[in-house]
Amino acid sequence: GQNIDQPTEMTATEGAIVQINCTYQTSGFNGLFWYQQHAGEAPTFLSYNVLDGLEEKGRFSSFLSRSKGYSYLLLKELQMKDSASYLCAVPTYSGAGSYQLTFGKGTKLSVIP
Amino acid sequence: DAGITQSPRYKITETGRQVTLMCHQTWSHSYMFWYRQDLGHGLRLIYYSAAADITDKGEVPDGYVVSRSKTENFPLTLESATRSQTSVYFCASSEGLEQETQYFGPGTRLLVL
Numbered sequence: 365g366q367n368i369d370q371p372t373e374m375t376a377t378e379g380a381i382v383q384i385n386c387t388y389q390t391s392g393f394n395g396l397f398w399y400q401q402h403a404g405e406a407p408t409f410l411s412y413n414v415l416d417g418l419e420e421k422g423r424f425s426s427f428l429s430r431s432k433g434y435s436y437l438l439l440k441e442l443q444m445k446d447s448a449s450y451l452c453a454v455p456t457y458s459g460a461g462s463y464q465l466t467f468g469k470g471t472k473l474s475v476i477p
Numbered sequence: 478d479a480g481i482t483q484s485p486r487y488k489i490t491e492t493g494r495q496v497t498l499m500c501h502q503t504w505s506h507s508y509m510f511w512y513r514q515d516l517g518h519g520l521r522l523i524y525y526s527a528a529a530d531i532t533d534k535g536e537v538p539d540g541y542v543v544s545r546s547k548t549e550n551f552p553l554t555l556e557s558a559t560r561s562q563t564s565v566y567f568c569a570s571s572e573g574l575e576q577e578t579q580y581f582g583p584g585t586r587l588l589v590l
Contacts, residue, residue, distance in 0.1 A: 394575055394576065395575075395576055397578070405583070405584075406567060406581035406582060406583050406584055407520070407567070407581050408581070409578045409579070409580070412576065412578065414576060451519065451520065453520075455574075455575060455576075462533050462534060462535070463525065463533070463574055463575075464522050464535055464536060465510075465522065465579065466522075466536075467519045467520040467521075468519060469517065469518065469519040470519055
């Protein structure tokens with residue numbers, strides 16, 4: 365099976381750096397996704413990691429350690445518009461061969477002035 | 478360029494009624510997905526489809542029926558709605574399955590009284 369854990373809520377100050385952690389336990393690993401979801405809106409893709417290490421994309425970076433079952437999303441120079449939920453997701457296959465993208469419950473980030 | 482759309486955006490129905498949620502994508506993506514999102518559970522996969530006339534169950538398929546007669550459409554039917562099916566439903570699509578980003582529709586908020 366698969367289990368994904370993220371902190372429920374975080375608060376950070378505008379202009380600061382915040383790290384959102386995600387730990388996962390899964391049988392078979394096919395990469396890890398991060399999505400951003402503003403309140404009342406659809407999730408939108410942020411990043412995908414399949415190899416260990418840090419991938420940077422502008423103000424956002426994502427890190428993966430497959431041996432530790434751990435990933436984090438790093439947000440730099442926080443802006444008010446970064447207030448959103450951040451979802452960690454892991455693709456897996458069931459014993460019957462069915463595919464599933466399993467999402468964590470999400471981390472609600474509040475950016476304060 | 479509509480991308481992926483859902484209708485209706487909001488729906489109120491009564492217990493026992495049949496409800497169909499529509500999803501349409503203009504990208505010619507092979508894969509389409511239905512998720513529900515509830516507080517405390519995050520996003521959970523209901524059904525997905527690899528192509529026209531090919532569908533498979535996700536994590537929470539009970540009480541739902543899907544069909545895919547055309548590549549661009551993937552309707553989700555609640556055959557006899559229950560209060561526990563009150564949720565926000567998201568449709569998504571992707572070009573492929575593994576390592577492919579899923580693109581989400583705007584969601585349908587369903588209230589079952």
